Amino acid sequence: MKLLLYLSYDGSAFCGYQAQRHGNTVQQALNTATEALFGHPCDITGCSRTDSGVHAHMFCATITGQGGAPLVTTIPVDKLPAVLNIHLPDSIAAGYARWVPDDFHPRYSVSSKEYVYKIYNAPYRCPFEHKRSWHIPQPLDDEAVARMDLAAQHFVGRRDFSACMASGSEIMDKTRHVSSARVWREGDHVFFAVRADGFLYNMVRIMMGTLVDVALGKIPPDSIPERLATLDRRAMGRTAPADGLYLHRVFYDDPHVPGYQGGDTP
């Protein structure tokens, strides 16, 4: 059995998820905390890479002993998040843990992921929003938000999203299936939520930057389909900063992982 953990983290403290030689990463913090908890180094596999500064509400990772060896612990699984949180930095917290079969893979078993992007839309910046959202000072009225939502609908479907990919990725197959996309306002925040079976490098941030250009009248919403069809990054809008991006939810569709199919996640 593997231990499956649900984690949230404030990405502003990290150079992304993936362990690397230089810079503090979420994976390295998990390595340190799990080694302290279990008394030996562990193998940790995450559900996704996240870029530097990107946050997670729900990031899934599996933990085993080294080389996939079983974990031995006397701590009941429902107590593990609290105990692990003692060893984790304040910027990461475990919120749920359960044992899953060995053939469950937190990345390959993903059926879809949902990202949420948070815009802070008020005339002046707010200290409580620093590194947590993208500050757009220009007023985005109801009509502008409706236009963003209209434009976002053009992202829905299965297509080649090359136009929404930053250079620097070696991915060959750029076809992704976006199952839902929507934009709405709550108070001073404008949110963009997008769910897909996978995402290309900077895909959500390019979508978000494009939607803001739509809101500001720089890009007509109904031009999105032809822009996507160019497969050319230059046809889309700017890249939104990492600050406002949250890996919101990971969906599994694995019959061996009861409770993790589709929407049945905590």
Place this chain on the structure above:
Amino acid sequence: MKLLLYLSYDGSAFCGYQAQRHGNTVQQALNTATEALFGHPCDITGCSRTDSGVHAHMFCATITGQGGAPLVTTIPVDKLPAVLNIHLPDSIAAGYARWVPDDFHPRYSVSSKEYVYKIYNAPYRCPFEHKRSWHIPQPLDDEAVARMDLAAQHFVGRRDFSACMASGSEIMDKTRHVSSARVWREGDHVFFAVRADGFLYNMVRIMMGTLVDVALGKIPPDSIPERLATLDRRAMGRTAPADGLYLHRVFYDDPHVPGYQGGDTP
């Protein structure tokens, strides 16, 4: 004329508002920013002290040249917040500015202040709540929140609040008029809002700690009046941490400051 500024700040970055020899304070950051903006040192008067780690949604401060000399600037007053924000650290932001008469005093002209205390009530800590709220892992159900609200009503009125004052204050008159107090839940947060003509040292934090002890069944809500009557700090509950405390709003009732009477604040 003085320049009146409305500021918000993330208190976790500061050793309180008031300038001091050791430690970074909000006032010192304002000194640096206003000197950079106006080209000379300024006199800054705040509406209140706030303790180390306490936040502000709306903190009022007036700015003049040294010794009360008038400020000279070609920047229109409605553009001043944005320009000042360039010079302020990310943890402080100006949100509003206006010219007020010289006899306006940001502290002496205050008619009342409202503090809001934020509890994060979920089983595990959340990285986005770190230093922004008080994490109470025990579930506070609707009945517990109702009991807190009931207990909070006993704080309303004009009385000696010595029982809600930490030692270390030299204040002689401990009578304050609490005009409103309430407790409510929004999602994973429980809020306590209290408005009064003034507050004693740690008063809101002692009230909040007491209300949490009420919620957890350690203090009966109807025992609050007799506990307050003892004028003894030991009769109340614990002191809640600074992390969850926000100076939420400052009310003025000064006929020389149009737009600042009572509820007529932005």
